[in-house]
């Protein structure tokens with residue numbers, strides 16, 4: 059399952075993050091690393107991006123980016 | 131002895147607030163060489179030995195944007211004496227990630243734990259001593275907003291600056307990593323010594339910039355080490371390092387931070403956000419906020435109340451009245467001066483400066499509002515809400531504000547691009563904001579539509595121009611993104627900061643700096659270009675050989691505009707516009723005077739087609755109005771007089787498109803509807819007025835980039851008008 063599949067209000071734990079490259083780097087720099095708890099807060103009014111809570115703050119990312127984040 | 135103290139931290143951690151509190155109002159705002167990023171410096175109020183520098187906000191020392199690269203290069207290359215690393219204590223984990231990376235560089239550091247008021251309010255507890263021991267540097271709690279702890283912080287910073295207290299080495303990494311770092315380190319030894327293991331670590335993190343900086347054979351050797359290690363230990367070094375940093379942080383925060391409640395708790399900010407970005411309410415709320423932003427700056431009937439001027443318009447009016455009064459005084463002083471001196475001072479200098487004075491209130495009002503939106507955290511939500519639409523054009527949702535403001539006036543609109551996060555977005559948005567149909571372009575459309583499209587649907591024609599400006603802006607944005615900046619797929623990994631009430635002081639300092647900077651940087655350009663055009667439009671060769679003076683009854687050596695250098699220039703350039711349908715000198719001069727201010731196009735036409743705007747014509751024209759109507763137009767006591775008539779005709783009647791029969795002879799120069807439409811479009815899209823060019827230069831920083839922007843605007847205007855005229859002509863033939 060990926061982060062994209064979570065509905066607002068649902069939580070999960072990060073397992074891995076997609077392909078090597080600057081985007082993954084950034085995602086990890088922002089604190090999305092294996093083992094962290096994430097909770098989806100909401101989806102933007104136009105359906106994309108989404109907002110998640112991680113490490114005590116709010117992060118937004120697009121669904122394409124969320125779909126690279128494996129969770130359980 | 132003087133010391134450089136750099137402020138580094140995540141975006142929204144309170145850097146600007148701290149900077150303002152430390153330096154007071156004496157700040158120097160410049161820009162980092164070659165980029166559109168502001169650089170702020172100032173001396174510490176209580177000890178002028180300490181020069182404080184505000185670095186761009188950054189999440190990591192692996193640079194992701196131009197801003198982040200500046201912050202990192204500054205820390206590792208310029209090496210400030212001390213780095214104050216500001217940590218937002220309410221999201222301490224993510225903030226400490228940057229802290230660890232700063233410590234890796236081995237630079238002298240003091241950690242300032244900010245937002246302690248919020249931490250206390252939540253009932254969380256932080257053991258500073260423990261945290262300090264774990265990090266190997268001093269950790270000082272502060273509340274920048276209420277200046278709490280600042281003296282303590284600066285005392286510590288001074289000690290560190292003057293002493294020789296280096297951060298104590300801490301071991302963040304475990305497993306195979308330290309060993310691989312050591313291997314890489316030994317290869318790049320001489321290049322690495324001053325950084326401890328920093329460079330080696332960055333190489334493990336696959337940092338292209340650092341790799342490129344190595345000697346070629348070293349590059350090969352380190353890549354080999356990295357590849358071999360990844361294969362041998364079956365791990366992804368880059369991910370492993372980020373992971374281990376966060377593990378380390380998790381361990382130390384577990385030991386030194388006691389949270390009152392664990393897991394997700396809904397704060398007031400979260401509740402507010404539930405409303406502001408709610409699925410159904412978000413867009414209406416956004417629309418209302420944007421309306422207020424626009425109306426407060428530009429509206430003539432604020433909040434839909436007829437005749438109530440908005441703060442921006444009112445202040446601009448006030449500034450212009452005061453300026454008019456000063457000009458009047460000067461006119462009195464200069465009555466006996468020679469005509470050219472009079473004209474130079476009144477039309478040239480006072481006119482040029484007046485243009486700047488009139489814009490300052492608009493820039494100020496818009497800026498105060500935007501700073502507020504930015505500092506309170508709503509700006510990030512605009513990007514969140516609008517991203518879906520704007521990503522298609524290769525822009526950020528935040529570009530919406532400058533573009534919307536462009537409908538009012540591109541001068542403040544362009545200065546609003548500062549809120550855009552990426553340098554590429556700032557450049558593109560500044561350039562395409564020039565395409566927007568600003569208030570001053572409206573009279574051009576009104577006049578042309580009324581004269582050439584009197585028989586058609588005037589509203590539809592005007593509307594089509596507005597639509598065209600948006601379509602062109604989108605296309606050019608896409609073009610610049612794909613072709614010029616070659617940006618690949620964009621992404622949107624952005625923090626949504628907590629809502630916080632901004633400090634009035636910070637907002638006002640922003641506003642003050644903005645207008646100071648605008649007045650100086652943009653002002654110079656506005657002023658110089660107005661003077662040059664004044665020269666060109668008031669003189670000809672005969673001004674200097676006495677022929678003009680001899681012919682004039684008051685000895686003036688000035689020339690009429692239709693006989694000036696400007697007319698000559700118009701004649702030379704005119705053929706360029708032949709393929710667009712208006713290749714005659716008068717329309718060409720109109721385009722040029724439009725650069726002083728776009729509405730000038732109309733006034734210039736009234737001056738140049740003077741065979742059409744004769745005394746008799748005006749008298750007949752105004753005959754149809756009652757005394758009351760005449761008085762509404764601005765005739766004293768509603769009595770017609772020729773002197774006022776010309777001004778009212780050109781600046782009211784033509785501006786509002788109320789004379790469908792204006793300028794008969796104009797139709798010899800601009801013969802068809804297609805040509806008229808092409809002319810409107812050319813004025814819409816070509817270089818904006820000099821004031822906007824000044825604002826553009828102010829945002830784009832370099833002449834090269836500003837020149838490029840103007841080139842894009844001119845080429846776009848030419849090509850689009852060409853297409854319109856040629857296609858319009860073809861259709862006309864059927």
Ligand SMILES: Nc1nc2c(ncn2[C@@H]2O[C@H](COP(=O)(O)OP(=O)(O)O)[C@@H](O)[C@H]2O)c(=O)[nH]1
Pocket residue numbers: 139140141142143144145146147148187244245246247248272273274275276505506630631632633
């Ligand atoms: N509660 C609280 N808010 C603060 C403090 N310092 C700054 N802020 C607020 O946090 C927001 C972001 O601050 P700013 O200085 O613009 O952060 P920057 O992005 O790092 O420059 C603003 O609304 C500030 O008023 C503080 O110590 N306590």
Ligand SMILES: [Mg+2]
Pocket residue numbers: 142145146147
């Ligand atoms: Mg700031």
